[in-house]
Amino acid sequence: MCLCYVNWRCFCISSKGHQINEEIRDREVRLVSASGEQLGIMSAREALEKAVALDLDLVKISPTATPPVCKLMDYGKFKFEQTKREKEAKKNQHVVEIKEVRMSPGIDVNDFNVKLRNAQKFLSEGNRVKVTVRFRGREMAHTDIGRGLLLKFAEECSEVATLDKDPKLDGRHMSIFLSPKIAKEAKK
Numbered sequence: 001m002c003l004c005y006v007n008w009r010c011f012c013i014s015s016k017g018h019q020i021n022e023e024i025r026d027r028e029v030r031l032v033s034a035s036g037e038q039l040g041i042m043s044a045r046e047a048l049e050k051a052v053a054l055d056l057d058l059v060k061i062s063p064t065a066t067p068p069v070c071k072l073m074d075y076g077k078f079k080f081e082q083t084k085r086e087k088e089a090k091k092n093q094h095v096v097e098i099k100e101v102r103m104s105p106g107i108d109v110n111d112f113n114v115k116l117r118n119a120q121k122f123l124s125e126g127n128r129v130k131v132t133v134r135f136r137g138r139e140m141a142h143t144d145i146g147r148g149l150l151l152k153f154a155e156e157c158s159e160v161a162t163l164d165k166d167p168k169l170d171g172r173h174m175s176i177f178l179s180p181k182i183a184k185e186a187k188k
Helices: 044-053 075-093 109-124 139-156 180-185
Strands: 001-007 009-014 028-032 039-043 057-064 069-075 098-103 128-134 161-163 167-168 173-180
Touching: 009 161, 028 044, 039 044, 039 173, 044 069, 057 075, 057 180, 069 075, 098 109, 109 128, 109 139, 109 173, 139 173
Parallel strands: 028 069, 098 128
Antiparallel strands: 001 009, 028 039, 057 069, 128 173, 161 173, 167 173
């Protein structure tokens, strides 16, 4: 536990996950051996003496239990293995991002194809894609052109993606969301 002294007062800045050794101030604790065997209820001092005799740490595992449960273990090794498991779990997870592709209603064929290829690349990487058509000035009178453009875009991406929602007009922007088919098939 880190402490900071300001104006003769003590404030807790941060705390570790578990109380260990001398930090345990409970009157009685339920002690569990390193192998998981129940050693019974005893005073915290007796439990600490057993831990010192076995060259292990006394760690409070369940502080809310009555009496609190403490375990004999090598705390340094425990923390190392815990961080190792967390790193492994973090390495195996994939964060799905939402990539955005923006167009205007008067987009040319080649520009449309470039945007389409980019969106297909994003979808093949497992990311969701938001396709947006921005209307400027008098283009707001022809939102049907933007709707057709978005539906054509979704149809072109239908091999690698599914359309989540129909085109929706929000202010001067009309948008759709596409999700990769690979991710949906893997969940089933």
